[in-house]
Amino acid sequence: MPELTITDGFLWRHDSASPLVLIIKDIDGRTGYGQAAPLVGRTTTTLEACRQALLGLLNRLPAWAEPSLAAVGSMPAEASMAWETAVADLQAQARGMSLGRYLDEAASDAIEANGLVDRTTDPLDVVAEGYQCIKVKVGHQPSEELRRIAMVRNALGSDGTIRLDANQTFSPSEALSFMQRASQFDISYIEEPTPDVTTWRGLFETTGMKIAADESIASRTAAEEFLAGRQADILVLKPALWSSPRSVLNTVRDAKSAGYGVTITSALDGVLGTLLAGHIAAIAGPNPAGLGWGDVRADELEWTSVAPGPRFELPIGLGVTRDLQLQY
Structure with a gap:
């Protein structure tokens, strides 16, 4: 059985120029966070493109975390980072460890x-x-x-x-x-x-x-x-x-x-x-x-x-x- 089930999620931001915050919840009630923040002058990606890509994922919920990302196909790197960070946040919380330690057990404290x-x-x-x-x-x-x-x-x-x-x-x-x-x-x-x-x-x-x-x-x-x-x-x-x-x-x-x-x-x-x-x-x-x-x-x-x-x-x-x- 997959180890993580995403049951709900939504997008939020302060205003139209602010980074896009992704909030997802798992079946055990934990909340994971990620952020899509295209950097002006360094990328051609827009916040709207990130919003549309992430909505494509959220519309598939509830879903298993890994297949749901693959199902949406290509997406802006910044949107992918938001999703991957939020999922990793949930995984780390479930293990009672820092995100850094979840990604690499040799991470410093x-x-x-x-x-x-x-x-x-x-x-x-x-x-x-x-x-x-x-x-x-x-x-x-x-x-x-x-x-x-x-x-x-x-x-x-x-x-x-x-x-x-x-x-x-x-x-x-x-x-x-x-x-x-x-x-x-x-x-x-x-x-x-x-x-x-x-x-x-x-x-x-x-x-x-x-x-x-x-x-x-x-x-x-x-x-x-x-x-x-x-x-x-x-x-x-x-x-x-x-x-x-x-x-x-x-x-x-x-x-x-x-x-x-x-x-x-x-x-x-x-x-x-x-x-x-x-x-x-x-x-x-x-x-x-x-x-x-x-x-x-x-x-x-x-x-x-x-x-x-x-x-x-x-x-x-x-x-x-x-x-x-x-x-x-």
């Missing part, structure tokens, strides 16, 4: 997360929150950004980790100049220094600063293509863009086998996506995860007992601990 310093934050405030890994946004005001980096390094000491994120804002010459000046602060890596990935290897060879790919990777297919190019040293993976938690983990394993480092981050995708990223990071390890708690709505933070901060302790299941009482 807790992970470290990085703090974020941008033009609106005081670097010392972020360090004071207890973060030992800080990501600094760069690419707009080089002199001011170098000052912030220096403040972070002084506050963290030599043992702390600093990452930079340029979001493709530098030209090759600007990137070279900035990376040379920033290298004195012992930078772990810089994300997406220029829009042209073919310039990255030369920047690394000249400055010695490792480079991470983020915006350049929008799917598992794109990641696989990137692995062969050796333009970067680290892959920044956003689980929300993949088709299932296990497909993300397959990419993680492929990247590590090819000699890449891996950082897992959320993708402006609400509390459910942030929780999922934490569980995946507990398997991917050891790099601190980028969990965008600052992008999560205040009311969504109440859905979980996981507290934003430098340490993410894996909860049971995905981690929704409040009976949300959401309506159709």
Whole structure:
């Protein structure tokens, strides 16, 4: 007999621009959650396409979980991720374990997360929150950004980790100049220094600063293509863009086998996506995860007992601990 029976489910969202929340229930009364969150600029998938695909699944309920997904045929990766996450959430809850441990028994019980310093934050405030890994946004005001980096390094000491994120804002010459000046602060890596990935290897060879790919990777297919190019040293993976938690983990394993480092981050995708990223990071390890708690709505933070901060302790299941009482 199949081990999981889905008896009911529905879709919900805050408004027309918010991620689509999938809620499903099993025969034993447990509730599983998933989220479809197409990332604008990184995918052509629409929320409406996700809604239609998930409705195709829900209209088949009650159904066994595994055959029901196969029955609907092809669907957007983000919609598939919502379904697969919700089903895995139920499976993990049924076993009394975290989603991360359900996916991989070697998952850590807790992970470290990085703090974020941008033009609106005081670097010392972020360090004071207890973060030992800080990501600094760069690419707009080089002199001011170098000052912030220096403040972070002084506050963290030599043992702390600093990452930079340029979001493709530098030209090759600007990137070279900035990376040379920033290298004195012992930078772990810089994300997406220029829009042209073919310039990255030369920047690394000249400055010695490792480079991470983020915006350049929008799917598992794109990641696989990137692995062969050796333009970067680290892959920044956003689980929300993949088709299932296990497909993300397959990419993680492929990247590590090819000699890449891996950082897992959320993708402006609400509390459910942030929780999922934490569980995946507990398997991917050891790099601190980028969990965008600052992008999560205040009311969504109440859905979980996981507290934003430098340490993410894996909860049971995905981690929704409040009976949300959401309506159709």
